[in-house]
Amino acid sequence: MAEYKGIKGFKVQYLDQDPVPAVAGWTSGGNLNTARYEFAGAGTQTAGLAFGGETPSAGGAGITNTEEYDGSNWTSVNPLNTARKGLAGTGIQTAGLATGGESPTPPNSATEEYNGTSWTNSNPLNTARILLSTAGTQTAGLAFGGVGTGATEEYDGTSWASNPTGLNTARNSLAGCGTQTAALAFGGNVPPHTGATEEYDGSTWTTSPGSLNTARYLLAGAGTQTAALAFGGFTTPPFTARNETEEYDGSIWTTVSSMSTARGGLAGDGTQTSALAFGGNAPPASAATEEYNNYGEPNTFENIGQVWYNGTTKELKFTDETFSSAWATGGNLGTARRMIAGCGTQTAALGFGGNASTGLTGATEEYDGTNWTTSNPLNTVRERLAGCGTQTVGLAFGGYTGTAPTGATEEYDGNSWTSGNSMNTARYGGGGAGTQTAGLVFGAEPLSAATEEYDGISWATSNPLNTARYQLGGAGIQTAALAFGGAPGTITATEEYDGTSWATSPGSLNTGRNGLTGAGIQTSALAFGGNTGSQTGATEQYDGSTWTSSPASMSTARDNLAGAGTQASALAFGGELPPNSNATEEFTITGTKNIKTITVS
Numbered sequence: 001m002a003e004y005k006g007i008k009g010f011k012v013q014y015l016d017q018d019p020v021p022a023v024a025g026w027t028s029g030g031n032l033n034t035a036r037y038e039f040a041g042a043g044t045q046t047a048g049l050a051f052g053g054e055t056p057s058a059g060g061a062g063i064t065n066t067e068e069y070d071g072s073n074w075t076s077v078n079p080l081n082t083a084r085k086g087l088a089g090t091g092i093q094t095a096g097l098a099t100g101g102e103s104p105t106p107p108n109s110a111t112e113e114y115n116g117t118s119w120t121n122s123n124p125l126n127t128a129r130i131l132l133s134t135a136g137t138q139t140a141g142l143a144f145g146g147v148g149t150g151a152t153e154e155y156d157g158t159s160w161a162s163n164p165t166g167l168n169t170a171r172n173s174l175a176g177c178g179t180q181t182a183a184l185a186f187g188g189n190v191p192p193h194t195g196a197t198e199e200y201d202g203s204t205w206t207t208s209p210g211s212l213n214t215a216r217y218l219l220a221g222a223g224t225q226t227a228a229l230a231f232g233g234f235t236t237p238p239f240t241a242r243n244e245t246e247e248y249d250g251s252i253w254t255t256v257s258s259m260s261t262a263r264g265g266l267a268g269d270g271t272q273t274s275a276l277a278f279g280g281n282a283p284p285a286s287a288a289t290e291e292y293n294n295y296g297e298p299n300t301f302e303n304i305g306q307v308w309y310n311g312t313t314k315e316l317k318f319t320d321e322t323f324s325s326a327w328a329t330g331g332n333l334g335t336a337r338r339m340i341a342g343c344g345t346q347t348a349a350l351g352f353g354g355n356a357s358t359g360l361t362g363a364t365e366e367y368d369g370t371n372w373t374t375s376n377p378l379n380t381v382r383e384r385l386a387g388c389g390t391q392t393v394g395l396a397f398g399g400y401t402g403t404a405p406t407g408a409t410e411e412y413d414g415n416s417w418t419s420g421n422s423m424n425t426a427r428y429g430g431g432g433a434g435t436q437t438a439g440l441v442f443g444a445e446p447l448s449a450a451t452e453e454y455d456g457i458s459w460a461t462s463n464p465l466n467t468a469r470y471q472l473g474g475a476g477i478q479t480a481a482l483a484f485g486g487a488p489g490t491i492t493a494t495e496e497y498d499g500t501s502w503a504t505s506p507g508s509l510n511t512g513r514n515g516l517t518g519a520g521i522q523t524s525a526l527a528f529g530g531n532t533g534s535q536t537g538a539t540e541q542y543d544g545s546t547w548t549s550s551p552a553s554m555s556t557a558r559d560n561l562a563g564a565g566t567q568a569s570a571l572a573f574g575g576e577l578p579p580n581s582n583a584t585e586e587f588t589i590t591g592t593k594n595i596k597t598i599t600v601s
Helices: 003-008
Strands: 011-014 025-028 040-043 047-049 066-069 074-077 088-092 095-099 111-114 117-124 133-136 140-145 151-155 158-161 175-178 183-186 197-200 203-205 220-223 226-229 244-250 253-256 266-270 274-278 289-293 307-310 315-322 324-329 341-344 349-352 362-366 372-373 384-388 394-397 407-413 417-420 431-434 437-442 448-454 459-462 473-477 480-484 494-497 502-504 516-523 524-528 539-542 546-550 561-566 568-572 585-590 593-597
Touching: 040 095, 040 459, 047 088, 047 274, 066 561, 095 140, 133 151, 133 183, 140 183, 158 417, 175 226, 183 220, 220 274, 226 266, 226 274, 244 546, 253 473, 315 448, 324 362, 341 568, 349 384, 349 394, 349 568, 384 437, 394 431, 394 437, 417 502, 431 480, 437 473, 473 524, 480 516, 480 524, 516 568
Parallel strands: 011 307, 040 088, 040 266, 088 133, 133 175, 175 220, 220 266, 341 384, 341 561, 384 431, 431 473, 473 516, 516 561
Antiparallel strands: 025 289, 040 047, 047 066, 066 074, 088 095, 095 111, 111 117, 133 140, 140 151, 151 158, 175 183, 183 197, 197 203, 220 226, 226 244, 244 253, 266 274, 274 289, 307 315, 315 593, 324 585, 341 349, 349 362, 362 372, 384 394, 394 407, 407 417, 431 437, 437 448, 448 459, 473 480, 480 494, 494 502, 516 524, 524 539, 539 546, 561 568, 568 585
């Protein structure tokens, strides 16, 4: 008689608590009603507060708009009394504190308290300033830094008192978190931008030996002095938006999963394990909200078919799957082509380069969920290139020019391509992942395992794949990427990248193939299309350890195609049948994982 593990791949586990639904990372929340930047926030992940800031239509002036977040949606509430941008905030949703800023000039010292309904004016700061940071609560607040100052002031719920000891590194556009007697200051603009971190003990600031891995300004933060989170911001050249996220343990910063939307001038709140990021400047002004969760150990993570006994509730449980999936036909590409690259989402994708009926092409097209529209072409015409990023902030790299491999790199701004620094290893047929400011390339033809990371300016060589290959699929971000399939032959091997090294996954593709593509993230990926000896439309889903064949295959079997989107909402376009294809297909998964209890009647 077969064992359960032999059928489903899992043993029956003994757990003290039910497994959590996902690994650490960011997920999308409800958008702000007013897209804005250089504003302030307070509260928690499920009870946030956003106030003040600047919008493109404000003409440089600050705004008073205030919104509350309930864990799903933002609601506009009573405004600030003083319109301003570059202010700082702290506290909770029902007891918030706003201070400093400008509207549009000069720096002001205004302080306001929020009671969950409206704002009331309080005593001002002693040092008027903009682009400062805060920590603490409404009745025990701390203000520090700002343009031209490292001044520190403490608030007692009524008045501000100046501390003669300021920050060791005077700076503006920094982030802060913690309490009045145990605060943390990190990042900012000196100038230039810095990763310097300082700890406040209620009297003096001490420089931490741990500096941010990505120095930046106009970033946001959450948490405490010994368990902080830093995310977003800008680096130079001016206004290069960042999506990197780092965790602080009281001594060092560690890079973790990046935000989906790179941006600076955003706001944040919450804790290191349950944070909220909202608004900012991508550019343009953003209303995006993202929620960060790090469930930590000793939690295990849900997998379909998993069975466990909960020793706390004394119940036998399992995770069931109620998903359905299907491919549907979308609007055709304007230029049928193979060996094309792409990026973006199902409703906002970008396709570029490839080999058309007339030969190599730099043609670029944007997809809006229904139709493709022609945009400005690549500067370097090529095929078998790779790409990553979004429709408005895309990255194209590598490829074959018809005579030789190239390391050419180009950045797309939603309208046109700009050439950047080339890769260290010219290549074609490599895999890609990440964003425009944190890209990743791996594998190549001629046969290679070489890996490189892009920081928005230059490429740096990293540790290679374990299995050298080309014409492979890729997904994920720079610090959590996935490589799968490829040539020579029809490879099934899957590897995971942690920002430093590749590790071979125990889960291999069910259908070995090359010329495939993918979508999604490292723990929730989709592989589709490719060549097994002939073109295939086979589709597989990856859960972080295992590939499962989807009952839904593409209508048009093909290889050398491009992909975009997520595991649950992917896009396939172009490719080779032969001949070249302009077909576009949209993949959708509906349903959820459900924890169920086994009962005996």
